[in-house]
Amino acid sequence: MSYLADGSPENIALAQHVNGRLRAESRIIAARAFLFRALGAGAFAALAGIGIGAAAYGYSYVTQYSSAAERIATALQTALADVTLKTKGEVTLTDNTLKLEGLPKQSAAPVPTKAQLGDDAVPASKAPVNTTFTVFKQVPYLDGQIVSGWNFRAAEDKPFQQYCYFSRRSNEAKGQVEIKIDLAMDGRVLPQPQKSDVNLSILAQNCVWHDGKSL
Incomplete structure (x- = not known):
């Protein structure tokens, strides 16, 4: 029940005040919604950045050790290529028979003459x-x-x-x-x-x- 007459200045002022408060509350709600959306987008961007950074770090870590292994293998190959193995003994081909000299002689079984x-x-x-x-x-x-x-x-x-x-x-x-x-x-x-x-x-x-x- 209203104590004010319709169209009275007091009633108009009350309606305007109520409308203004509703618009203010709607703006506050919209601002909060925007804040939450912004926070969600920021968190998503941060997590995505962390994931991309971790993936990049892992790739660089694996690549680093792979390149180090390749360098070690190359160094070993170069070192072995420059090594000369020396052994004692002489290989002589006489009468189509291959003989190794300088090796210990094995005792042969006795054969009766x-x-x-x-x-x-x-x-x-x-x-x-x-x-x-x-x-x-x-x-x-x-x-x-x-x-x-x-x-x-x-x-x-x-x-x-x-x-x-x-x-x-x-x-x-x-x-x-x-x-x-x-x-x-x-x-x-x-x-x-x-x-x-x-x-x-x-x-x-x-x-x-x-x-x-x-x-």
């Missing part, structure tokens, strides 16, 4: 002679040695008989005495004597067989 085989030796009866030869392998054991013998026929690469025994020499009052104990034959241990303190199986583990097998 024609004179040692005695192919021309015959008995007085003129009977035919079959020539065989034996290769011995010695393995030191305690105060003696384990001897393995391989019997070969001429022109054959596989022995037709193999045997193994323990041998030891001792000085007695009457002179030097050789003790010999048979251990195995053709890869098999001989029967163990009943009255013997020597274990043939243990000693036979040091026998050397042509086929490389062990007992």
